[in-house]
Amino acid sequence: MSAPRTSERAATKETANVVWSGSWVAERLGVELVGNGTPGGDGELRELLGLALRRNPKRAHLLVSNVLGKHVPQRPSVVYGAGFELGLRVREHLGEELARRSVVLGYAETATGLGHAVADGLGVAPYLHSTRRPVEGVVRAGGFEESHSHATSHLLLPEDPTLLGTRGEGRAGEPLVLVDDEFSTGNTVLNTIRALHELYPRDRYVIVALVDMRSPADRGRLTEFAAEIGARVDLVARGTGTVRLPDGVLEKGQALVAAHERAAEASDGGGAAAATGAGPSVPEREADTRCTRVELGWPAGVPDGGRHGFTPGHRASLESALPDMAARVADALDGDARRVLVLGFEELMYAPLRLGTALEDHTDAEVRYSTTTRSPVLAVDDPGYAIRSRLVFPAHDNPADGPGERFAYNVAGAGFDAVVVVVDSTADTPELHAPGGLLAELAAHTAQVLLAVVPSYVPYASSPAPERQEPPMLPEPLRGPVFSSYEPDDVGWLLQDLSDTELEAPTEEREEAIQSGGAHYAESLPVEYQPSAEYQDLFKAALDLSAARIARAVGTVTETVLAERSPRPVLVSLARAGTPVGVLMRRWAQHRHGLDLPHYAVSIVRGRGIDANALRWLAAHHNPADVVFVDGWTGKGAITRELSAALAEFEGFDPEIAVLADPGGCVRTYGTREDFLIPSACLNSTVSGLISRTVLRADLVGPHDFHGAKFYRELADTDVSGHFLDTVAEHFDEVADAVDAEVKELLAADRAPTWDGWAAVERISEEYGIHDVNLVKPGVGETTRVLLRRVPWKILAKRDAGADLEHIRLLAEQRGVPVEEVDELPYTCVGLIHPKYTRGATGADGKAVASQ
Structure with a gap:
């Protein structure tokens, strides 16, 4: 897979000359972003991050990424490029061999798309993300808690129970790459590694994040932790710094959120602002729940994301289907739509992201991407604040934690002419289409709403076998260099x-067993032919x-x-x-x-x-x-x-x-x-x-x-x-x-098969007394196989065939097999295996040959 066409680092430079979207919080709470001490470090962090406040009893501030595509609409190619580049860095860090043997794990909900992009950058690594959506019938492979989050429980539900390993067995030489949007205290990631290391111990872990924001006190914990579990733990991050928090910032932040929400509600009288949160004013319109449904043509068998695992084979299938899916969306857009948002849904980040990257190539419109979220964040209409507006709507995926509110940030008032909503089929519920639902909220702020539904992937383990064409646990294709010397994308x-299985048998023993009916030719392998120097030179020529x-x-x-x-x-x-x-x-x-x-x-x-x-x-x-x-x-x-x-x-x-x-x-x-x-x-x-x-x-x-x-x-x-x-x-x-x-x-031309070859083989079989067409091997390729794998009787060669038969003559000489030149042969040559095979006759090289 090639790298994204747009450099996300260059793209974020667009924000360099505007007000930093963290200044509002920094000025009121004294929160500081401090770079890693290198020139421009503070500026790079401000390009990557803004600040907001949230209603959370454990942490008041929120680092809002400008390249993640969660809260801030961004170009899809920029978002995808941020993760893909990190994957390339991990691949370089590990080396090609270890990179191909890695498994990538992303965190729900914020980093599901980021982790998937990192896996793409790594190349052929399978991908899994944690989830907060239980799936009946799928056995948990593990789980962990995220202490600072508003929704703490993470489940690991791979369809392949061996994706992370076999319980109690080590996974030496198979790194686990863990991806989150930020590495702040490190608690979540280290807790994950500790829990998984007990179940599936391995000798190497790599932590990947857009930003490493640990405090000096937290930085030393990583080395201590690695020594504690007896494994190597590395960190790869795009930006590095820390957040300086003054004393009492949690209480001050909570008070500021409460005061601002009271003021916003009072000024609006409990009307529109209560529904959308504080934000830029928008034209008053009657809410319109009508939308246009776009049939994507999602490829069969490809999961909607990494909730149950996503393999390189899935990735190849999706890549080939993306252009057609994007073309369908582009065709459905109004012709005058100049600014388009592709809006994903909570954990469903990768599918809409890749649809967005493909859409950038199919339309002249300006395309942006973000997703809805569970996380409640204060909205303030100020250019120095990262969350300018919010839409509030009911959950529409029958969540395990019951009904509740969901949010879309920086959509209202952002000037989008069209919004393409991408959900999985589990979330395509009446709540999505109801008055006050997400589609109705969006219709009040844009001229066109499109709905694209990706089929929710149903793991084999959770559905009755008759409903699935695929037998249980069919593995993904093997790829080089783990299997074959070809490049992984070649085949x-x-x-x-x-x-590791002994399958080879001496050629003469195989021939006797095959012709006697004691074995099928596919039940064993011939001893692999080792060409002489002379034959290798002939091949090259x-x-x-x-x-x-x-x-x-x-x-x-x-x-x-x-x-x-x-x-x-x-x-x-x-x-x-x-x-x-x-x-x-x-x-x-x-x-x-x-x-x-x-x-x-x-x-x-x-x-x-x-x-x-x-x-x-x-x-x-x-x-x-x-x-x-x-x-x-x-x-x-x-x-x-x-x-x-x-x-x-x-x-x-x-x-x-x-x-x-x-x-x-x-x-x-x-x-x-x-x-x-x-x-x-x-x-x-x-x-x-x-x-x-x-x-x-x-x-x-x-x-x-x-x-x-x-x-x-x-x-x-x-x-x-x-x-x-x-x-x-x-x-x-x-x-x-x-x-x-x-x-x-x-x-x-008329290219209908003539079957001339079959007629010639039948004639040769009878003419030479073989009476079995399976022992007549016509053509240069098949004759070569006979000489390399079987015990031939003789070779029929077209007179004056020239250079095309030089290697045939050399092999025949080495095997002691006669070459008979004939006229009117429809092929350049034919290899014959006589049915009356006996062991005992030997050729010039001492190997057995067929005899009558």
Whole structure:
């Protein structure tokens, strides 16, 4: 994910030449904000913070953030950028490996959006925020108290009970990142760490805040606390300083609040000011509860926020859907709306924030963002006070603590032409729409009110199983570098990690077991082929020779998909041969169109079908109609048929595969129908992110598990996965014109599958006395696989095939396999495995080969 387009630090400079929004409180109570002693420290704090007073028996003053988006409407990109930048700093602080193994925890309600943005900046860290909303049926993973807050109890309700860890088991090397808007006394965060450390001990914690405002006395506690629990505790904050409070400030503040509220009520006679609090005058209008409801098209399966956990997979799904959702909101806005507020709802901060950032790109209007809150704060119409106005309305989410008042600050009198209210479906209640409710209050202060409802996420544990398509506890996709050498955004593997399981068997033993019917080929793995220096040199030469050709095929198949299948496809590659192609298609779409397409890899096994749990996961997180299955090449079309049959049980998926090369004439969507050397076929895991072929075995893969695979970390020194991708991508620009011309011709042509390859395989099977099409492997790619994984009988090569067969001839020589040159072969080559396999015959290298 890229950094936000707007620098929040630059944006806050807008306030540098105006009255500080904390001067009213500072002058009356003697409260001071003191910077960290560096030049400009005091000024930076004043840019970040204003001051207000609140009705709270424990703390009179309130630090009001100008970049949090809670009380002060701010540009969404500024708010998101503040958290994202902190996430980048944490990632740099921890290093890439620890950052990817972290879990981020945000605090309700104020820091739910901030914590989520920090998790985005970290990269692939899952996110959870505490909540004050109990959810029936979800087991608490923990909880804690916030002593100074008006609502003290926090619950932790992750859908995945292992997100924070397994009770009593250590989480060494898995930092917990705790995010709050301010670090004042440190009590709340330290109490949280202490409570969680007893349940899920780990060796590292990172505290993140917009401002660190601890007193000198509180600063030493952090070091003492870390020593007490035996863990490292670090702090990352954007601004640093402290608040100096004179003696008796609590009592003086309470008296000032009471006096000001009495005066405001008396001057208004208990009318409008009692409803809105003191604030700028606004035109008198009849309250209007009418509003326009906007259907967002929220992506299926994506949670409304981090209350029950939010994973990198959820993040990818949301990112791809945001532009369309923002476009729907922009289309619903009045054409003359020049100043628009996106208003979130209490803990629901991240969804409206991201909708706001996307809306900034879809309208010329000035967009601001803030949210409603439970916290009662005094409103004073003075430029030196942080809360200029407030709206008061009844709670509309059936809160556990019963009915009460809720507030929206700095909205009334702020000159908004339209307000986009974003709530979750739990909060879309009659109270929201009633006279005196939030929508009615807003209608009195703006010309247009839009309502966008995000579906409240229902964890699996709290709903009856028949209502959910997804089986219980399907995990999120595995991503590099924890699983595979690919970048985390390149591909999410819908697989389970079997790296610690012994699955390899000698090639000749596997062949005998497979052909005798004693085992399926997917129940074990061949010993990973270790290429000789000569073969590695051949791979590099082949890549240099064919990179531009491959780039053209990548461009052609990608542009065909974008034109015919979906403008924003979800790429799902068939692991593992399809995965490098899927990554290249994703890179083409990014390079040529700026599209950030989701890409996942799933397992499909001949004779046993596609991974049904992976399909269920995809259906829960994406529109099945947008899913495009991707493979490297077609041979005789067996996998094409397998996929079509498997998808018959699932609604909405298109069974057609998009492939780089279709020499068998099996599909409509392809980059080329020529049978040429694709260098990714020359190697196994070392050109596929160090991932093995997929495994499906009953004792390893249960009914609710993904198929498995191994990550060969030990082969990192010979990994060329990234080199292959980069070498091909370097040719994207030079082939762009040729791709455009070729796609134009293809879209107008008859591309119906001919199945010529299948007919040829049947003929060869009979002609050579094999009588089993599964033992005929047509095409350069499949023949290469035969030589690397199986025990071949002979290779049929098209006469004068040239450089495309150099690696085939080398492998055949190393394996002692004869190469027979033939005419009129529809493929460049075909690998044959004889059914009458016996052990005993050996090739030149001493390895067993098939014999009659």
